[in-house]
Amino acid sequence: MKETILKSLLKIEEDYHVKILYAVESGSRAWEFPSKDSDYDVRFIYVHKKEEYLTIDQMGIGKKRDVIELPINDLLDISGWELTKALRLFRKSNPPLMEWLRSGIVYYKAYSTIDQMKELSKTIFAPHSCLHHYLNMASNNFREYLQGDKVRIKKYFYVLRPVLAARWIEKYDEFPPLEFPKLLNDILPEGEIKKEIQTLLKRKIKGEELDFEPKIEVINEFLNEEISRLREYTNTLQVELPDFTPDLDLLFKNTLDEVWNEDSLLK
Incomplete structure (x- = not known):
């Protein structure tokens, strides 16, 4: 199944002209209680080319979607978040995203972005x-x-x-x-x-x-x-969240440089 998943991710890169940074299992298989008929819930984070971000409309506005979702079949459910969407949710300690970062079933990881997010998650956790x-x-x-x-x-x-x-x-x-x-x-x-x-x-x-x-x-x-x-x-808990925006802005900019200064596809 991993080979099928990787082929699907490669096709996403080619069809949408993006680079995938990270792909994991997020459902019952990652929770270690799958049923015999459990499907594969694959979640990924991706980034567009630099020029896609140099416009007056940010990702998620109008036709500039910030998610990619493949049609669900009986065995495979694949969807992903664009990086700026992921980082905005990460800033708020979004639990589904925090779970992705901790999944024990990693199908693919490239570049340094996810390692940096994992390190930041220790302090961003709310x-x-x-x-x-x-x-x-x-x-x-x-x-x-x-x-x-x-x-x-x-x-x-x-x-x-x-x-x-x-x-x-x-x-x-x-x-x-x-x-x-x-x-x-x-x-x-x-x-x-x-x-x-x-x-x-x-x-x-x-x-x-x-x-x-x-x-x-x-x-x-x-x-x-x-x-x-x-x-x-x-x-009873006190709610005080530091502003991690500058750190996440820098992470985003560094990711664009790291990814698009190379010419590599998912392998």
């Missing part, structure tokens, strides 16, 4: 913003998927992962790892809740159909209590 993101995700998924007497059991992971990620931020004051087993093993003590979750995880990874089953009361109660508790904790 706990308050990331906690709100994960709590909103957990609350919305909890309300949508886990309220009936019978629920789609596999949907528990779409609430558990953001809750455990939020608890990691609370515990360590750093951005959480993507891998669900790592979150689970570190954050939850041994006991009934952890045992129930581990059983679900084994079933999901083995490819069992986790469709509608009676909801697991002990997990529902845990999630409900944790979402409320973490919400209260988040509201």
Whole structure:
């Protein structure tokens, strides 16, 4: 599959006249709980040629799109963000982008931009913003998927992962790892809740159909209590974000010089 992904990325470079800086897995495979029918969620960051930026309209305005999205098929979902869009979101500690930088499945990386972003992410990380993101995700998924007497059991992971990620931020004051087993093993003590979750995880990874089953009361109660508790904790945090714009402007300019002073395509 990696060869197919790389061929798709190369075609994007050729069709859109861009250079791809970074491409990773971002979905359940990166979270280490894929199902047997899980697709590949590939996300990438790309940069246009210098002259594309020397206009009065910035990327994202009018016809100057700042995303590239390929048609989704049953196995492959590929989309990417243009670099200035990515850096504006990075400035706000955007959690999906921060996750891309930490993905354990890297399909492609070129030039020094991503290494510099990874280094900057240690200081750009904003706990308050990331906690709100994960709590909103957990609350919305909890309300949508886990309220009936019978629920789609596999949907528990779409609430558990953001809750455990939020608890990691609370515990360590750093951005959480993507891998669900790592979150689970570190954050939850041994006991009934952890045992129930581990059983679900084994079933999901083995490819069992986790469709509608009676909801697991002990997990529902845990999630409900944790979402409320973490919400209260988040509201106590002070919000003070330095302005990283000059650093990111310099990173953008240096990337243009580094990329377009060479004549290399994705290999």
